Amino acid sequence: MLQFELLGQDPLSHARLGRLTLNHGVVQTPIFMPVGTYGTVKGVLPRSLREMGAQIILGNTFHLWMRPGLDVLRALGGLHGFEQWDKPILTDSGGFQVWSLGEMRKITEQGVHFASPVNGDKLFMSPEVSMQIQTVLNSDIVMQLDECTPYETQGHVTTEAEARASMQMSLRWARRSQDEFHRLHNPNALFGIVQGGMFEHLRQESLDALAAMDFPGYAIGGVSVGEPKDDMRRIMAHTPHRLPAHKPRYLMGVGTPEDLVEGVACGVDLFDCVMPTRNARNGHLFTRFGDLKIRNARHRSDPRPIDESCRCHACAGEAGVPWAEGGRGGFSRAYLHHLERCGEMLAPMLASIHNLHYYLNLMQEVRAALDAGDYPAFRARFAADRGRGV
Known part of the structure; x- marks a missing residue:
């Protein structure tokens, strides 16, 4: 089941406010979705995800198929x-x-033959197999099997002809995914994925064909795969708002806070990215006023929290009152720096909680600005704050 309601639109951009109803609950859009590759968002309790406002999370079909198995x-x-x-x-x-x-797999029209990275077993993934696995997972949103068109391979930038061939095979796989999804009587929602590399006319051809298949929702794939940022932004500006207006739109694997705010302006409803948790595990923290590298020596004796405006457990403690409002809970930058230097596992846990809270709170502020008809001013404030520095 999927119902998507368009609740509002910014008149100066393609940004929109929506409500997505799925079998396991309601999702307010635009939204960021934390990534839980192996059935867990690394280092974060499900309770913490709920407390920070996570409405929907991701799972990884391939890795869950490998372990623990269907x-x-x-x-x-x-x-x-x-x-x-x-x-x-x-x-x-x-x-x-x-x-x-890479070299461990062979892509054919039928699907992909590959060696398991877990035990070396010879395996086969096809559109039909992907639908069968995701039916067992019972995920609310199921993605078609597509071929991810790379920006370059071993220094060779993908040509228009190569991108077209890849995109056309993904379209054929989209039809096969749809047929198998319906054969299995899966009660959830299947999304088609727009491909076409860095070529706008191929993106248009892909989205036109997918729209004709009438998927419940659509994703933009093949971005954030090594291309220059300007190319990613160009495709992000071209594609989302051209998808059917009454269907949800998902930009896969993107990205920075700036990418999210600009993606919303381009008409995107759903985002995911490993960046908040992956960066957290490397001591890289996102804040309202720019990014912070907690391993740097200048934080050794700093009594301030990561972000004085943040209400997360790491910054504001149990009370949830940020320092900017007079609270003095949470953990100091000095403490987090110490944990990082000692290799303590609490460091990436607290950093992950903070980064995810920052992303989810950012999207909550985006929704509030859209609801108030204030999105252009919000974008300007966001850019000014992020440029201030920490």
């Missing part, structure tokens, strides 16, 4: 029961992970 997942109530998450889940198709195996 028998375990089926016996334990699908992915929701397995990881004890009662809100919506989106699963990717496994296509990106198979593509990233």
Whole structure:
């Protein structure tokens, strides 16, 4: 089941406010979706995700197929029961992970033959297999199997002809995914994925064909795969608002806080990215006033929290009152610097909580600005704040 309601639109951009109803709950859009590759958002309790306002999270079809396997997942109530998450889940198709195996895989019209990175077993992923796995996972949003068109391979930039061939195969796989999804009587929602590399006319050809297939929702794939930022922004500006207005739009694997704010202006409703948690594990923290590298020596004795305006547990403690409003809870930059220097596991845990809270709070502020008809002014304030520095 999927219902999408358009609640408002910024008159000066393609930004829009919406409500997405899925089998496991309601999602207010625009929204950021934390990534839980192996059935967990690394280092973050499900309770913490709920407290910070996560409405929908991701799971990874390929990795969950490898471990723990479908028998375990089926016996334990699908992915929701397995990881004890009662809100919506989106699963990717496994296509990106198979593509990233490089020489360990062979892509054909039928699907992808590859060696398991876990035990070396010879395996096969096809549109039909992907739909079968995701039906067992019982994810609220299912992604078609597509071929992720790379920006370049071993220094060779993908040509227009190569991007076209890849995009056309993804369209054929979209039809096969749709046919198998319906054969399985999957009660959830299947999204088609727009491909076409860095070529706007190929993107248009892909989205026109997918729109004719009448998917419940659509994603923009093949961005943030090594291309220059200007090319990514160019495709982001071209594609989302041309997709059907009454369907949700998902930009896959993007990105920085700036990418999210600009993506919303381009008409995107759903975002995901590993950046908040991956960067957290490397001591890279996002704040309202720019990015902070907690391992730097200048934080050794700093009593301030990561972000004095932040209400997360790491910055504001149990009371949730930020320093900017007189609170003095939370952990100091000096303490987090110490944990990082000692290799303590609490460091990436607190950093992940902060970064995810920052992303989710940013999207909450985006929705509030759209609801108030204030999005252009919000974008200007956001850019000014992020440029101030920490």
